[in-house]
Amino acid sequence: MASVFEYAPAPESRSVVDIAPSYGLFIDGEFTDAADGKVFKTVSPSSEEVLAEVAQAGAADVDRAVKAARKAFEKWSALPGSERAKYLFRIARIIQERSRELAVLETLDNGKPIKETRDADLPLVAAHFFYYAGWADKLDHAGYGANPRPLGVAGQVIPWNFPLLMLAWKIAPALATGNTVVLKPAETTPLSALFFADICRQAGLPKGVVNILTGYGDAGAALVEHPDVNKVAFTGSTAVGKKIARHVAGTDKKVTLELGGKGANIVFDDAPVDQAVEGIVTGIFFNQGQVCCAGSRLLVQESIHDELLHSLKRRLSTLRLGDPLDKNTDIGAINSAEQLARITALADTGEAEGAERWSPACELPSSGYWFAPTLFTNVTQAHIVARDEIFGPVLSVLTFRTPDEAVAKANNSQYGLSAGIWTEKGSRILAVANKLRAGVVWANTFNKFDPTSPFGGYKESGFGREGGRHGLEAYLDV
Amino acid sequence: MPTTLTAFADVTTSDSALRRFLHGLPGVDAVGLEARAASLGTRSIKTTAKAYAIDLAISMIDLTTLEGADTPGKVRALSAKAVNPDPTDRTTPMTAAVCVYPDMVATAKAALNGADVKVASVATAFPAGRAALPVKLADTRDAVAAGADEIDMVIDRGAFLAGRYLDTYELIKSVKEACVRPDGSAARLKVIFETGELSTYDNIRRASWIGMLAGADFIKTSTGKVGVNATPANTLLMLEAVRDFKEQTGIQIGVKPAGGIRTTKDAIKFLVLVNETVGEDWLSNHWFRFGASSLLNDLLMQRQKLSTGRYSGPDYVTVD
Amino acid sequence: MSETTTRLNVFKTYKLYVGGKFPRSESGRVYEVSDSKGNWLANAPLASRKDARDAVVAARKAFGGWAGATAYNRGQILYRIAEMLEGRREQFVREVGEAEGLSKSKAAAVVDAAIDRWVWYAGWTDKIGQVVGAANPVAGPFFNLSTPEPTGVVTVVAPQDSSFLGLVSVIAPVIATGNTAVVIASEESPLPALSLGEVLATSDLPGGVVNILSGKAAEMGPHLASHQDVNAIDLAGADAALAKELEIAAADNLKRVLRPQPVDDWTADPGTSRMTAFLETKTVWHPTGSLGASGSSY
Numbered sequence A: 001m002a003s004v005f006e007y008a009p010a011p012e013s014r015s016v017v018d019i020a021p022s023y024g025l026f027i028d029g030e031f032t033d034a035a036d037g038k039v040f041k042t043v044s045p046s047s048e049e050v051l052a053e054v055a056q057a058g059a060a061d062v063d064r065a066v067k068a069a070r071k072a073f074e075k076w077s078a079l080p081g082s083e084r085a086k087y088l089f090r091i092a093r094i095i096q097e098r099s100r101e102l103a104v105l106e107t108l109d110n111g112k113p114i115k116e117t118r119d120a121d122l123p124l125v126a127a128h129f130f131y132y133a134g135w136a137d138k139l140d141h142a143g144y145g146a147n148p149r150p151l152g153v154a155g156q157v158i159p160w161n162f163p164l165l166m167l168a169w170k171i172a173p174a175l176a177t178g179n180t181v182v183l184k185p186a187e188t189t190p191l192s193a194l195f196f197a198d199i200c201r202q203a204g205l206p207k208g209v210v211n212i213l214t215g216y217g218d219a220g221a222a223l224v225e226h227p228d229v230n231k232v233a234f235t236g237s238t239a240v241g242k243k244i245a246r247h248v249a250g251t252d253k254k255v256t257l258e259l260g261g262k263g264a265n266i267v268f269d270d271a272p273v274d275q276a277v278e279g280i281v282t283g284i285f286f287n288q289g290q291v292c293c294a295g296s297r298l299l300v301q302e303s304i305h306d307e308l309l310h311s312l313k314r315r316l317s318t319l320r321l322g323d324p325l326d327k328n329t330d331i332g333a334i335n336s337a338e339q340l341a342r343i344t345a346l347a348d349t350g351e352a353e354g355a356e357r358w359s360p361a362c363e364l365p366s367s368g369y370w371f372a373p374t375l376f377t378n379v380t381q382a383h384i385v386a387r388d389e390i391f392g393p394v395l396s397v398l399t400f401r402t403p404d405e406a407v408a409k410a411n412n413s414q415y416g417l418s419a420g421i422w423t424e425k426g427s428r429i430l431a432v433a434n435k436l437r438a439g440v441v442w443a444n445t446f447n448k449f450d451p452t453s454p455f456g457g458y459k460e461s462g463f464g465r466e467g468g469r470h471g472l473e474a475y476l477d478v
Numbered sequence B: 001m002p003t004t005l006t007a008f009a010d011v012t013t014s015d016s017a018l019r020r021f022l023h024g025l026p027g028v029d030a031v032g033l034e035a036r037a038a039s040l041g042t043r044s045i046k047t048t049a050k051a052y053a054i055d056l057a058i059s060m061i062d063l064t065t066l067e068g069a070d071t072p073g074k075v076r077a078l079s080a081k082a083v084n085p086d087p088t089d090r091t092t093p094m095t096a097a098v099c100v101y102p103d104m105v106a107t108a109k110a111a112l113n114g115a116d117v118k119v120a121s122v123a124t125a126f127p128a129g130r131a132a133l134p135v136k137l138a139d140t141r142d143a144v145a146a147g148a149d150e151i152d153m154v155i156d157r158g159a160f161l162a163g164r165y166l167d168t169y170e171l172i173k174s175v176k177e178a179c180v181r182p183d184g185s186a187a188r189l190k191v192i193f194e195t196g197e198l199s200t201y202d203n204i205r206r207a208s209w210i211g212m213l214a215g216a217d218f219i220k221t222s223t224g225k226v227g228v229n230a231t232p233a234n235t236l237l238m239l240e241a242v243r244d245f246k247e248q249t250g251i252q253i254g255v256k257p258a259g260g261i262r263t264t265k266d267a268i269k270f271l272v273l274v275n276e277t278v279g280e281d282w283l284s285n286h287w288f289r290f291g292a293s294s295l296l297n298d299l300l301m302q303r304q305k306l307s308t309g310r311y312s313g314p315d316y317v318t319v320d
Numbered sequence C: 001m002s003e004t005t006t007r008l009n010v011f012k013t014y015k016l017y018v019g020g021k022f023p024r025s026e027s028g029r030v031y032e033v034s035d036s037k038g039n040w041l042a043n044a045p046l047a048s049r050k051d052a053r054d055a056v057v058a059a060r061k062a063f064g065g066w067a068g069a070t071a072y073n074r075g076q077i078l079y080r081i082a083e084m085l086e087g088r089r090e091q092f093v094r095e096v097g098e099a100e101g102l103s104k105s106k107a108a109a110v111v112d113a114a115i116d117r118w119v120w121y122a123g124w125t126d127k128i129g130q131v132v133g134a135a136n137p138v139a140g141p142f143f144n145l146s147t148p149e150p151t152g153v154v155t156v157v158a159p160q161d162s163s164f165l166g167l168v169s170v171i172a173p174v175i176a177t178g179n180t181a182v183v184i185a186s187e188e189s190p191l192p193a194l195s196l197g198e199v200l201a202t203s204d205l206p207g208g209v210v211n212i213l214s215g216k217a218a219e220m221g222p223h224l225a226s227h228q229d230v231n232a233i234d235l236a237g238a239d240a241a242l243a244k245e246l247e248i249a250a251a252d253n254l255k256r257v258l259r260p261q262p263v264d265d266w267t268a269d270p271g272t273s274r275m276t277a278f279l280e281t282k283t284v285w286h287p288t289g290s291l292g293a294s295g296s297s298y
Helices: A060-076 A082-096 A099-110 A113-134 A163-176 A191-202 A218-227 A238-247 A271-289 A302-318 A336-350 A403-411 A427-436 B006-012 B015-023 B030-040 B047-059 B072-083 B102-112 B133-145 B157-162 B165-178 B201-214 B232-249 B266-279 B295-308 C050-067 C073-086 C090-102 C104-124 C127-134 C164-175 C192-201 C219-225 C240-253
Strands: A026-027 A030-032 A039-044 A049-055 A152-159 A180-184 A210-212 A231-235 A254-258 A264-267 A297-301 A357-359 A374-377 A394-400 A419-422 A440-443 B059-065 B098-100 B118-121 B150-154 B188-192 B219-222 B254-256 B290-292 C030-034 C040-045 C142-149 C153-157 C180-184 C210-213 C231-234 C256-258 C281-285
Touching: A026 A191, A039 A099, A049 A191, A060 A152, A060 A180, A060 A210, A060 A218, A082 A099, A082 A113, A082 A163, A099 A113, A099 A163, A099 A191, A113 A163, A113 A271, A152 A163, A152 A218, A152 A357, A152 C281, A163 A180, A163 A191, A163 A231, A180 A218, A180 B072, A191 A210, A210 C231, A218 A238, A231 A238, A238 A254, A238 C240, A264 A271, A264 A403, A271 A302, A271 A419, A271 B030, A297 A302, A297 A403, A302 A374, A302 A394, A336 A357, A336 A374, A336 A394, A394 A403, A403 A427, A403 B201, A419 A427, A427 A440, A427 C281, B006 B015, B006 B030, B006 B201, B006 B232, B015 B165, B015 B201, B030 B232, B030 B266, B030 C281, B047 B059, B047 B266, B059 B072, B059 B295, B072 B098, B072 B102, B098 B102, B102 B118, B102 B133, B118 B133, B133 B150, B133 B165, B150 B165, B157 B165, B157 B201, B165 B188, B165 B201, B201 B232, B201 C104, B219 B232, B232 B254, B232 B266, B254 C164, B266 B290, B266 B295, B290 B295, B295 C210, C040 C192, C050 C142, C050 C153, C050 C180, C050 C210, C050 C219, C073 C090, C073 C104, C073 C180, C073 C192, C090 C104, C090 C192, C104 C164, C127 C142, C127 C281, C153 C164, C153 C219, C164 C180, C180 C219, C192 C210, C240 C256
Parallel strands: A152 A180, A152 A231, A180 A210, A231 A254, A264 A297, A264 A419, A297 A394, A374 A394, A419 A440, A440 C281, B059 B098, B059 B290, B098 B118, B118 B150, B150 B188, B188 B219, B219 B254, C153 C180, C153 C231, C180 C210, C231 C256
Antiparallel strands: A026 A030, A026 A210, A039 A049, A357 A374, C030 C040, C142 C281
């Protein structure tokens, strides 16, 4: 949108982060090459620039890391909780100190806007470690009986959409409860986990307590299937989640899965409209819609459909897409060519199915992976864009007539991770929230997260909760 | 696009009709509103954009003195500053207006000596608005007769909070009529809600609609005389109101945050709110103003920094 | 000539309990149930996958009402089950004795423990939410509340050995929390379970909340484990091989799976884990801070 008040570029400085040309796996406190010497490149999705070469873990490396974690477990789990707490507090503090560096790094490797890494990801990462640090010496009071025991070695596999935040969600409760971990970040976003390894060294964390294996899905599968792993924690697609659930059948491995979603964002005719529009935008365009709990289905009461869509389109026209390092960028790059292809294909399906497609006038950069914010109207429950998780900046708009119908449509999904409700009527919020089959319900807000607040899904969105007192259970033998 | 109020003609036919209308406006979620305002506050305005914004902000200032101790000397000094904010740099724009009490209008008018700086006068028993209607109207007519280009009136918050919406509406209409000069032209009317006293955002939205329906040319947050004056959130809310009003009637209304805006950083945040909420149609001093006094010197120091590369200090701007 | 005629007693036809009714198996099949010494006791329905399917439909239909009932109401009904059982105590002592080869006094102790277990869970219905729910102190102007909610329709493979106390110990926590259940009774000793259905039917428990099937877990289990409208499965009575098979099938729609755990003593304090296994945590956020634009200092 050309304006007389054109913002000059305001890029965050890259100089706060020093990316080495190559990185090894972090096993037993040391950076090391993969056993078979394999490496892969990680690129910046906004420019396709190669950022670094990282070691590609294979089964042998997984075994080595699990052994290191097992060896470290005995002492780590025997430490007084108060001592474990202090390590975690140290980590939280170092993350705060290095948060600008990590925010820039995350933006480079992931493609999301610096505004988000700086104002959302990093503050939440530090807060998560700070929160669970405090639990380490209070587990007797957590409601799981006296002296609850850790499980052992946790194998953790995380996605690329919130690389460091998902790491925090996995590692902080695991360490607080006395487990040791082997964590595999996603292949497109390995760097922040490797920087975290360095933070563990700065914090003096005992060797082997945290091991980081960069690599592909095969390494993740080897980790999940490793016989000496006691706990599997996975965040990612529902398809992989189901595979994991089958793999662990008949074992003693405890599993938590945080999977896909197709969140319904329900706007009633008495909604606070301007805030609802913001909530819709936050719901689907935060992190380019690459969020499992995204409000990707807008359910709007038919009586205000036209008015709301008008406001929404007007608002979308002000979104600023471009250089993720620019502090004024609202919409960054899609994480990978593969993800871009998937979003593109699903959006094309929506068009082919007869839904009406709209995007604001928006120039896409010539290199990198980009997708314009997109709306589909005239969508029905039968459309694929209303059922499948797109994991991109694509919003499907459906209508409803009555609260009953809103709830029925919202729940009509194999997923059950998140939902939104917009109405000024308190009793309606409570009634609708009560009926929604979703693990997180945001009423008159959306996409809010906090370490004290349990997060996780119903139905095929997975099981187990991360965050809060509830999040401890996943890592305790209870 | 419609350009009349006919769509809303029946809204002001009775107290109950007006109440139904105002209470039927969409509610405002306070946290969401404040979060949006804060998020726009994180925009990073640098280099050329900053230079543009600083000049725009200077040109939007209603340079204000509203003290019991105001004297002709003070008002003359203020007027001189409005016309020539930075004696060291004649490219500095003039402010939009000077804003004074009614009895100082003539002094200001004379001091400005025909410069393109408006004289705005508060009126209607500013700031409390606690006077009888004839007094308020006389106050307004006095200021207009003395040469005021603009009238900054206060609504009767007591009437509004007591639910007498139609009285509030009628007051504004009456003042609007009092703004008309013998030649048929009229002073532009700014309606001050004193948002800090209305307290809730729902009230601010309702007051905005009363003001717009009654013929305000500007809606203005505050008098600067209470604890909470202009904030990014209440200004954002009022910008949303004028945006919605224009979409529904074709009539454009200005917005003036006043009180508490003291730094360049603050002013730029408000300009970002304007830019991203109502867009460039409002990015001129005909449609957006800052009610401020000390803000000007901070803008001037920042302007000097941009042009010289050095940080400036208070000794290099004038104190009036 | 003198003859003494003993009165011929009336046998009971044991039937399934599905949707509040007592159907025979749609397959028309029955199987012989013997006591611990091998003496024939009765024929029990050999329920089929279609009976299992019908039971899921009934359980789903009952779910909304049962989950939506007040916790107090659910507690009253669970207590009513205990009352009804107390009245039929002698019948269950006999059936449990025959099924498990227990002396009358030992069987009585088992039945008493089972009745007491209903009482225990009756008291839990309106407390579990307070124990496992939370008001979360998030760092922002938001009211943030986590509450447990029932998972949905739960398939329960009841314990094979403990035909009554074990059975009650796995059903009660499932329904106390608002889930509905499709229960596969102990294959060899299904009669106490089928009789329990008669108690449930007269305890104000809405039809479909508990559905009891007799037959082979290995036959019905896979269909229930893979059923897309079942939300969870308790494998208490499945052997290791069946448990693994069912857990794999359950992954199709990511059912919550409670793996079989060795239970030495069903009379021991059960804790809360059988309830929490079939509870979802829902977290609701809502903004606070509408006191006014000018804020408040309390």
